[in-house]
Amino acid sequence: xxxxxxxxxxxxxxxxxxxxxxxxxxxxxxxxxxxxxxxxxxxxxxxxxxxxxxxxxxxxxxxxxxxxxxxxxxxxxxxxxxxxxxxxxxxxxxxxxxxxxxxxxxxxxxxxxxxxxxxxxxxxxxxxxxxxxxxxxxxxxxxxxxxxxxxxxxxxxxxxxxxxxxxxxxxxxxxxxxxxxxxxxxxxxxxxxxxxxxxxxxxxxxxxxxxxxxxxxxxxxxxxxxxxxxxxxxxxxxxxxxxxxxxxxxxxxxxxxxxxxxxxxxxxxxxxxxxxxxxxxxxxxxxxxxxxxxxxxxxxxxxxxxxxxxxxxxxxxxxxxxxxxxxxxxxxxxxxxxxxxxxxxxxxxxxxxxxxxxxxxxxxxxxxxxxxxx
Amino acid sequence: xxxxxxxxxxxxxxxxxxxxxxxxxxxxxxxxxxxxxxxxxxxxxxxxxxxxxxxxxxxxxxxxxxxxxxxxxxxxxxxxxxxxxxxxxxxxxxxxxxxxxxxxxxxxxxxxxxxxxxxxxxxxxxxxxxxxxxxxxxxxxxxxxxxxxxxxxxxxxxxxxxxxxxxxxxxxxxxxxxxxxxxxxxxxxxxxxxxxxxxxxxxxxxxxxxxxxxxxxxxxxxxxxxxxxxxxxxxxxxxxxxxxxxxxxxxxxxxxxxxxxxxxxxxxxxxxxxxxxxxxxxxxxxxxxxxxxxxxxxxxxxxxxxxxxxxxxxxxxxxxxxxxxxxxxxxxxxxxxxxxxxxxxxxxxxxxxxxxxxxxxxxxxxxxxxxxxx
Numbered sequence: 001x002x003x004x005x006x007x008x009x010x011x012x013x014x015x016x017x018x019x020x021x022x023x024x025x026x027x028x029x030x031x032x033x034x035x036x037x038x039x040x041x042x043x044x045x046x047x048x049x050x051x052x053x054x055x056x057x058x059x060x061x062x063x064x065x066x067x068x069x070x071x072x073x074x075x076x077x078x079x080x081x082x083x084x085x086x087x088x089x090x091x092x093x094x095x096x097x098x099x100x101x102x103x104x105x106x107x108x109x110x111x112x113x114x115x116x117x118x119x120x121x122x123x124x125x126x127x128x129x130x131x132x133x134x135x136x137x138x139x140x141x142x143x144x145x146x147x148x149x150x151x152x153x154x155x156x157x158x159x160x161x162x163x164x165x166x167x168x169x170x171x172x173x174x175x176x177x178x179x180x181x182x183x184x185x186x187x188x189x190x191x192x193x194x195x196x197x198x199x200x201x202x203x204x205x206x207x208x209x210x211x212x213x214x215x216x217x218x219x220x221x222x223x224x225x226x227x228x229x230x231x232x233x234x235x236x237x238x239x240x241x242x243x244x245x246x247x248x249x250x251x252x253x254x255x256x257x258x259x260x261x262x263x264x265x266x267x268x269x270x271x272x273x274x275x276x277x278x279x280x281x282x283x284x285x286x287x288x289x290x291x292x293x294x295x296x297x298x299x300x301x302x303x304x305x306x307x308x309x310x311x312x313x314x315x316x317x318x319x320x321x322x323x324x325x326x327x328x329x330x331x332x333x334x335x336x337x338x339x340x341x342x343x344x345x346x347x348x349x350x351x352x353x354x355x356x357x358x359x360x361x362x363x364x365x366x367x368x369x370x371x372x373x374x
Numbered sequence: 375x376x377x378x379x380x381x382x383x384x385x386x387x388x389x390x391x392x393x394x395x396x397x398x399x400x401x402x403x404x405x406x407x408x409x410x411x412x413x414x415x416x417x418x419x420x421x422x423x424x425x426x427x428x429x430x431x432x433x434x435x436x437x438x439x440x441x442x443x444x445x446x447x448x449x450x451x452x453x454x455x456x457x458x459x460x461x462x463x464x465x466x467x468x469x470x471x472x473x474x475x476x477x478x479x480x481x482x483x484x485x486x487x488x489x490x491x492x493x494x495x496x497x498x499x500x501x502x503x504x505x506x507x508x509x510x511x512x513x514x515x516x517x518x519x520x521x522x523x524x525x526x527x528x529x530x531x532x533x534x535x536x537x538x539x540x541x542x543x544x545x546x547x548x549x550x551x552x553x554x555x556x557x558x559x560x561x562x563x564x565x566x567x568x569x570x571x572x573x574x575x576x577x578x579x580x581x582x583x584x585x586x587x588x589x590x591x592x593x594x595x596x597x598x599x600x601x602x603x604x605x606x607x608x609x610x611x612x613x614x615x616x617x618x619x620x621x622x623x624x625x626x627x628x629x630x631x632x633x634x635x636x637x638x639x640x641x642x643x644x645x646x647x648x649x650x651x652x653x654x655x656x657x658x659x660x661x662x663x664x665x666x667x668x669x670x671x672x673x674x675x676x677x678x679x680x681x682x683x684x685x686x687x688x689x690x691x692x693x694x695x696x697x698x699x700x701x702x703x704x705x706x707x708x709x710x711x712x713x714x715x716x717x718x719x720x721x722x723x724x725x726x727x728x729x730x731x732x733x734x735x736x737x738x739x740x741x742x743x744x745x746x747x748x
Contacts, residue, residue, distance in 0.1 A: 021404065029730045030398050031720075064734070071558055072734040079730060117491075117514075117558070140491075140514065184445055184491070346405075356403045356453060360438070360446040 011275075012043060019086075021353035026174045027082045036083070047097060050087025054080040058108070074115035081108040081173055089169040090275065092282035099202065102171075106133070106199050109173045116176060118183060125192055127216035130203040134192035134217070135172050138226070139183045160231035160370050163217055163254070164191035165247070167238030167261075167350075168283055171198030181359040182235070185367040188227055192217055194243070196283040205285025208298045214247030218254065229253065231370040235362060237261055237350050238323070241314075245301055245331055249308035256369035258313040258362045261350035263323045264330035265300035276322075301331060309337040313365050315358050317347020340365065385649075386417060393460075395727035400548045401456045410457070421471060424461025428454040432482070448489035455482040455547055463543040464649065466656035473576065476545075480507070480573050483547045490550060492557060499566055501590035504577040508566035508591070509546050512600070513557045534605035534744050537591055537628070538565035539621070541612030541635075541724075542657055545572030555733040556609070559741040562601055566591055568617070570657040579659025582672045588621030592628065603627065605744040609736060611635055611724050612697070615688075619675055619705055623682035630743035632687040632736045635724035637697045638704035639674035650696075675705060683711040687739050689732050691721020714739065 016037045023033050032053050039049045061076035088101035113120040118140040124131035138159055162182050164175050172191040179189040193199045194213045196206025207213075214234070222229040233256045236244030241262015248257035271277045271289045281287065284295050312335050316328045325343055332339035342361065344351050351358040390411045397407050406427050413423045435450035462475035487494040492514040498505035512533055536556050538549050546565040553563040567573045568587045570580025581587075588608070596603040607630045610618030615636015622631035645651045645663045655661065658669050686709050690702045699717055706713035716735065718725050725732040 024404050029728075030395065030404070031727050031730070035720075060731075064738070067738070069734070069738040072738055075730065075734055346409075353405050354403075356405075356449065357434075360443070360449055364438070364441070364443040364446055 012040070015275075016040070018348070021348060022350070023086055025352050025355040026177050027078065028086060029079065032079070032083065043091075047087045047091045047101060050083045051101065054083035054087065057083065071115055074112050077108045078112040078115075081105045081112065084108070085171065085173055089171075090279065092278050095282075098282070102198065102201070105171075105173060120176075123190075123220070125217055125220045127213050128204070130200070132192050132194060132213065132216070133172070133199045134190055134220075135175075135179075136224075137179055137183055137189045139186050139188060158228035159188040159226060160186070160233070160372060161188040161190055161221055161227045162366055163214065163221075163232065163234040163244075164189055165194070165214070165234065165236030165240035165244040166191070166197050167236070167240040167243075168279055170237065170240070173198070177355070178235075178237075178359055181363045182366070185363045186372045187233070187363070187367060190217060190221065190227075196285070201283075201285075206283040206295070208295055210243050211247040211250040214243075214254070215251050218251060222253075231255065233257070233366045233369055235259070235366060239263075239266075241323075241328070241350075242266065242299070242301070245308070245312065245335075246304055248310065248312070249301070249304050249306075249335075252310075254310070256311045256313075256366060257308075258315065258366055259328075259331065260315045260358060260362065261317065261320055261323055261328075262314070262331070263327045264305075264334070265302060265327070266296045267300060269296055271296065301334065305331060305335045308335045311338045311340070311369055313340045313342070313362065315342045315347075315351060315362060316344070317349060317351045317353075318343055318345045319347060320349045322349045386414070389649075390414075392722070395722060396724070397460055399726050399729040400551050401452065402460060403453065406453070406457065417465075421461045421465045421475060424457045425475065428457035428461065431457065445489055448486050451482045452486040452489075455479045455486065458482070459545065459547055464653065466652050469656075472656070476572065476575070479545075479547060494550075497564075497594070499591055499594045501587050502578070504574070506566050506568060506587065506590070507546070507573045508564055508594075509549075509553075510598075511553055511557055511563045513560050513562060532602035533562040533600060534560070534607070534746060535562040535564055535595055535601045536740055537588065537595075537606065537608040537618075538563055539568070539588070539608065539610030539614035539618040540565070540571050541610070541614040541617075542653055544611065544614070547572070551729070552609075552611075552733055555737045556740070559737045560746045561607070561737070561741060564591060564595065564601075570659070575657075575659075580657040580669070582669055584617050585621040585624040588617075588628070589625050592625060596627075605629065607631070607740045607743055609633070609740060613637075613640075615697075615702070615724075616640065616673070616675070619682070619686065619709075620678055622684065622686070623675070623678050623680075623709075626684075628684070630685045630687075630740060631682070632689065632740055633702075633705065634689045634732060634736065635691065635694055635697055635702075636688070636705070637701045638679075638708070639676060639701070640670045641674060643670055645670065675708065679705060679709045682709045685712045685714070685743055687714045687716070687736065689716045689721075689725060689736060690718070691723060691725045691727075692717055692719045693721060694723045696723045 036049050036053045057076045057080035061073045064072035084101045084105040088098050092098050118137055120135040120137045123134050123136050125134050172193050175191045182189050195204045221227045232254055234244050234254045235258045238261045241259030244257050244259050248254040281292050284292050286292050314331050316325045332341045410423050410427045431450045431454035435447045438446035458475045458479040462472050466472050492511055494509040494511045497508050497510050499508050546567050549565045556563050569578045595601045606628055608618050608628045609632045612635045615633030618631050618633050622628040655666050658666050660666050688705050690699050706715045
């Protein structure tokens with residue numbers, strides 16, 4: 001029996017309610033959420049039932065492709081990939097199942113990239129002997145926007161860019177709906193699987209000095225002739241809300257950082273928790289709680305965020321039970337530069353229940369920091 | 375007490391469940407649906423509570439505009455307009471409240487049009503002494519598509535176009551999410567408030583010879599230098615699924631017609647039904663069931679659809695309780711030309727619970743009829 005299998009049925013039902021907003025905000029169809037979770041009576045059913053819905057979409061994609069309907073085929077592959085994503089994101093054991101689902105998701109999503117609107121380019125970012133797969137998207141029709149606050153035409157030449165930091169169990173494929181909002185404000189997006197995440201996980205586990213990976217992404221941006229490396233900002237969600245603050249504090253080429261649902265530190269995480277514990281061990285690539293503990297304790301902004309001398313925005317939901325507002329608030333209390341704190345009373349973890357509120361706010365704030373106005 | 379006020383609480387709760395998919399498919403945020411319907415304990419609360427949510431979004435739009443965040447202001451105005459739309463769509467009494475909500479929705483949505491992606495142009499279509507307001511949208515980046523089946527470059531010159539027919543209680547503002555799918559297949563969209571619908575209602579009530587309004591839209595397309603009047607197709611939902619078949623049968627310039635959730639005839643509608651009856655009287659602009667009855671009886675495809683010699687597609691949900699599959703199926707049984715019948719076993723009225731399935735299917739079918747392939 002897996003660790004998550006020990007969770008009670010009532011927890012399962014509670015989780016179904018709690019997770020719905022995140023799934024819907026990030027590309028799962030409401031119908032799929034209802035019919036798939038209705039089939040899930042035990043934790044062991046979670047991945048198989050999402051895989052079943054995914055394979056229905058794969059079959060629909062193949063049928064559409066045979067009829068020459070490429071856009072429809074891409075839509076179904078995207079739905080299939082997202083079902084696989086949410087099928088395995090919380091089920092890290094057995095590892096072989098997790099890895100098979102992760103790989104299949106990534107494979108399916110590669111075919112989707114040209115059909116995203118605007119499309120994405122798959123790029124490989126070198127870092128410490130590996131490459132981190134990433135998605136680069138450019139804002140569409142930047143030229144229809146008025147000149148920016150410094151009088152420069154929009155969309156001509158290099159595009160300002162936001163780096164997108166995923167969390168403990170999210171990956172670049174989950175970010176496209178948030179990217180859409182950032183793109184509509186004139187920002188290009190670079191969303192990458194960092195150490196311990198998505199496709200990069202099997203090449204490199206999570207690491208305390210995660211900021212080194214972020215600096216590699218900045219190096220990548222500097223080499224692109226289509227991106228403006230003088231206007232790099234960054235955003236992160238959940239654990240990514242911590243990672244983005246750590247990285248920005250230690251990487252001065254990032255001009256501003258926004259975190260949603262992130263923590264100041266990870267030291268008080270309950271690694272014995274049957275749902276969350278195994279996922280942290282998985283992230284770090286270790287087998288025991290004893291190995292993970294010092295890595296968690298070292299994952300703190302204490303002594304780090306004080307170095308941050310550029311603007312930070314921290315957005316949090318008052319109803320967040322995974323990262324308390326009190327913990328997150330220490331980021332703005334301790335940062336060395338200007339800060340903005342936004343607490344949504346109705347918000348859950350990452351404010352996933354109110355994407356229409358927090359995403360425009362974050363996108364506008366990031367654009368404002370580099371003189372864009374939309 | 376209004377007619378709808380006589381409906382029981384259990385009906386209210388059932389309706390909340392039944393309507394959720396349509397709201398979510400057409401632009402209402404899941405969060406807004408849950409919190410707004412939770413506040414609704416009586417039918418009399420329906421419009422006021424949706425108006426309350428709408429006004430919260432209007433306030434957010436004004437705040438965003440003051441900060442120079444125009445895209446965000448437009449997003450909130452769109453949410454406000456859709457809350458007003460679904461606040462009044464089923465509450466036609468008192469008429470002054472209905473009209474005030476309809477007008478405010480339309481006013482708010484005008485500011486949204488440049489921010490739709492792709493944007494919409496507001497156009498006025500002359501018909502029988504009035505003008506019918508409509509939204510015209512062009513596919514973005516048509517040139518990135520391969521040449522069409524007849525070897526012509528896509529996006530150069532005139533764009534093929536689909537005319538969008540709304541239903542008894544839907545309007546052009548509700549159609550944008552379906553339009554997005556049609557646009558991504560290379561079709562321009564013309565979505566109009568016809569007789570008895572939306573902004574046109576106060577200028578002209580519903581009429582049995584509704585096809586004359588459709589012909590006026592075709593005339594409009596012929597005058598546009600950016601649209602290809604040799605490649606006009608049409609789609610309609612719910613009552614629009616009936617109207618589109620009637621119009622296409624009698625208007626040979628429409629090359630193909632698709633209907634979703636439409637009926638063959640309206641004669642067996644229960645005009646005494648406290649929810650649906652008043653809405654039909656409203657559509658026809660009459661005060662009594664006795665006046666409405668002959669108009670309903672005359673609204674049939676019997677003797678009309680036999681004239682249809684171009685392709686028709688009828689899509690229906692087996693779980694549709696407003697228009698039975700048996701009634702709809704008579705369209706394909708009686709049409710004079712080629713026909714395709716698609717019944718989704720899991721589909722509800724208009725298959726609003728599975729937009730990810732029926733919309734790509736319809737869009738691809740329409741594109742196929744005029745030699746586009748995507």
